[in-house]
Amino acid sequence: MTDSDRNPPRQPNGLPYLLGSLAAIAIVWLIVLPSLAQQPAVKARLDWLDEHKIDPSARYYTDLEMMEPILERLNRGEP
Amino acid sequence: MATEDLPEAETRRPFLTELQTSEDWWAIWVGGLILLVAFLVVAASQSESFWPAVQAQNEAKATNPLKPWLAKPDKWTENPADAFYRPATEAKPAVNTVPGMLGAAVVLGLLFAFATQIRTGQGVAFLKAFPIIFLLAVFAFLLASQSVVKAYNLEYALWALLVGLIISNTVGTPAFLKPAILTEFYIKTGLVLLGAEVLMNRLVALGAPGIFVAWVVTPIVLISTYIFGQRVLKMPSRSLNMVISADMSVCGVSAAIATAAACKADRKELSLAIGLSLSFTVLMMVLMPAFIKAVGMDETLGGAWIGGTIDATGAVAAAGAVLGERALETAATVKMIQNILIGVIAFSVAVYWVSYVERNPTGPRPSVMEIWYRFPKFVLGFITASIVFSIIHGTMAGGPELVDTMIAGTTKTLRDWLFCLAFISIGLQTNFRDLAPYFRGGKPLTLYLCGQSLNLVLTLFMAWLMFKVVFPES
Numbered sequence: 001m002t003d004s005d006r007n008p009p010r011q012p013n014g015l016p017y018l019l020g021s022l023a024a025i026a027i028v029w030l031i032v033l034p035s036l037a038q039q040p041a042v043k044a045r046l047d048w049l050d051e052h053k054i055d056p057s058a059r060y061y062t063d064l065e066m067m068e069p070i071l072e073r074l075n076r077g078e079p
Numbered sequence: 080m081a082t083e084d085l086p087e088a089e090t091r092r093p094f095l096t097e098l099q100t101s102e103d104w105w106a107i108w109v110g111g112l113i114l115l116v117a118f119l120v121v122a123a124s125q126s127e128s129f130w131p132a133v134q135a136q137n138e139a140k141a142t143n144p145l146k147p148w149l150a151k152p153d154k155w156t157e158n159p160a161d162a163f164y165r166p167a168t169e170a171k172p173a174v175n176t177v178p179g180m181l182g183a184a185v186v187l188g189l190l191f192a193f194a195t196q197i198r199t200g201q202g203v204a205f206l207k208a209f210p211i212i213f214l215l216a217v218f219a220f221l222l223a224s225q226s227v228v229k230a231y232n233l234e235y236a237l238w239a240l241l242v243g244l245i246i247s248n249t250v251g252t253p254a255f256l257k258p259a260i261l262t263e264f265y266i267k268t269g270l271v272l273l274g275a276e277v278l279m280n281r282l283v284a285l286g287a288p289g290i291f292v293a294w295v296v297t298p299i300v301l302i303s304t305y306i307f308g309q310r311v312l313k314m315p316s317r318s319l320n321m322v323i324s325a326d327m328s329v330c331g332v333s334a335a336i337a338t339a340a341a342c343k344a345d346r347k348e349l350s351l352a353i354g355l356s357l358s359f360t361v362l363m364m365v366l367m368p369a370f371i372k373a374v375g376m377d378e379t380l381g382g383a384w385i386g387g388t389i390d391a392t393g394a395v396a397a398a399g400a401v402l403g404e405r406a407l408e409t410a411a412t413v414k415m416i417q418n419i420l421i422g423v424i425a426f427s428v429a430v431y432w433v434s435y436v437e438r439n440p441t442g443p444r445p446s447v448m449e450i451w452y453r454f455p456k457f458v459l460g461f462i463t464a465s466i467v468f469s470i471i472h473g474t475m476a477g478g479p480e481l482v483d484t485m486i487a488g489t490t491k492t493l494r495d496w497l498f499c500l501a502f503i504s505i506g507l508q509t510n511f512r513d514l515a516p517y518f519r520g521g522k523p524l525t526l527y528l529c530g531q532s533l534n535l536v537l538t539l540f541m542a543w544l545m546f547k548v549v550f551p552e553s
Binding site: 015025036049054057062064066067075 | 157222226230234246248249250251284330331332396407411414415483491495
């Protein structure tokens with residue numbers, strides 16, 4: 001990748017924007033998302049994912065816990 | 080040698096100097112050292128019962144003594160402190176990720192400080208800046224590990240970018256952080272570690288049908304989409320075209336990272352490609368299983384279709400599981416076979432780029448030495464790691480247990496930290512306004528949509544042909 005970026009210019013009063021962003025993050029992650037997690041449909045999905053050992057944010061097959069029995073079977077040479 | 084292709088020929092450094100100072104070679108040294116030490120520690124620390132069990136071809140469980148010392152924040156739902164420490168309950172064991180995170184910080188901090196000192200003499204400056212960058216990465220992982228965020232595949236790359244962007248576009252990135260903002264170095268080292276997970280012997284997991292769906296369709300879609308982007312859409316940036324084509328056709332963010340590094344894409348292009356991929360992955364994860372069920376498609380066929388088209392591995396599993404066990408297993412295995420294609424893609428893109436894209440169109444073809452000089456050397460480390468660990472995994476007694484344990488407890492954690500540090504670095508160096516031109520005309524979106532449409536049609540056809548017509552017993 002090229003190093004073509006200059007450093008972005010600072011906002012003259014950047015601190016309030018930074019604090020505002022952090023406050024928004026705090027509200028979403030500490031209040032909105034935990035409340036959402038308790039909604040029946042969302043909770044059911046989270047429980048279902050846990051039960052199946054699926055992590056939808058897994059990037060590579062080695063990150064997926066549910067692949068472990070498949071990989072062990074492959075290691076033993078079974079189909 | 081075509082000197083008109085070599086404006087910098089007179090400033091080329093000797094090979095030995097390159098080995099000592101080049102970022103690509105240091106990515107290989109650092110990544111290679113981590114892999115070597117991790118494997119030797121795992122191999123040397125097995126219990127007395129392990130090797131006899133391996134010799135007798137009984138089930139042998141390997142352990143990794145490094146695992147408690149390398150960790151990321153854990154999943155949490157209501158209380159973010161749970162990501163760092165959670166006492167044991169009746170249902171679950173205790174969680175304490177703090178020692179592991181400190182371990183990762185020390186390992187990466189010392190290795191990169193040493194490398195930076197040799198390369199640029201800025202080792203001390205790096206050590207002063209690195210703890211801050213690392214803490215920002217901890218924060219990004221914390222945002223990503225909230226369970227609702229994880230459930231919708233909104234992975235850490237997104238939040239790391241956001242954290243960096245917020246700082247750089249508000250108060251500005253402090254100058255003292257610059258020595259530790261090493262985007263390409265982190266990415267290349269992470270890719271060398273990822274190479275050890277690209278195990279070629281896994282290719283045959285689903286036999287010929289899996290190889291055809293994952294390894295025949297994918298290059299066709301990638302090349303077709305790239306040509307479409309160049310000839311029809313006339314994308315202004317070839318590298319952006321290639322990164323989007325790769326992340327859509329192969330396996331999402333991992334493929335985008337590897338391809339961007341191989342074709343020296345601008346880091347903003349990588350960010351855009353990842354944003355596109357993650358957005359559509361969420362949609363496809365929900366819509367595809369619903370469609371498959373609505374039309375009454377067979378589980379195996381549906382699973383293969385999902386595995387070959389949805390970008391992210393975790394999202395593939397989530398979508399496949401909706402259809403059933405057989406769909407889940409087929410989908411995840413097809414995606415695994417596609418994951419293994421990353422090495423070949425990165426190598427091929429690198430060769431194509433230095434041989435054709437970077438050459439002077441009016442000059443003669445570049446020589447082999449010219450191609451070697453311009454070739455991104457970290458790809459060699461990536462491929463070598465893949466070859467070495469594929470051989471160990473496939474031929475050594477106890478190889479599968481040792482390699483899998485090494486990956487699970489050491490190298491995949493460190494590569495995630497490295498990628499997260501890279502995306503924090505990208506965010507810290509990017510201006511929001513610089514991203515705007517990429518959205519003009521909607522060409523990246525059009526490219527993604529057209530390419531993914533081709534991917535959906537071709538993958539479904541190939542999956543049907545292989546799993547239902549040619550190899551129905553599969």
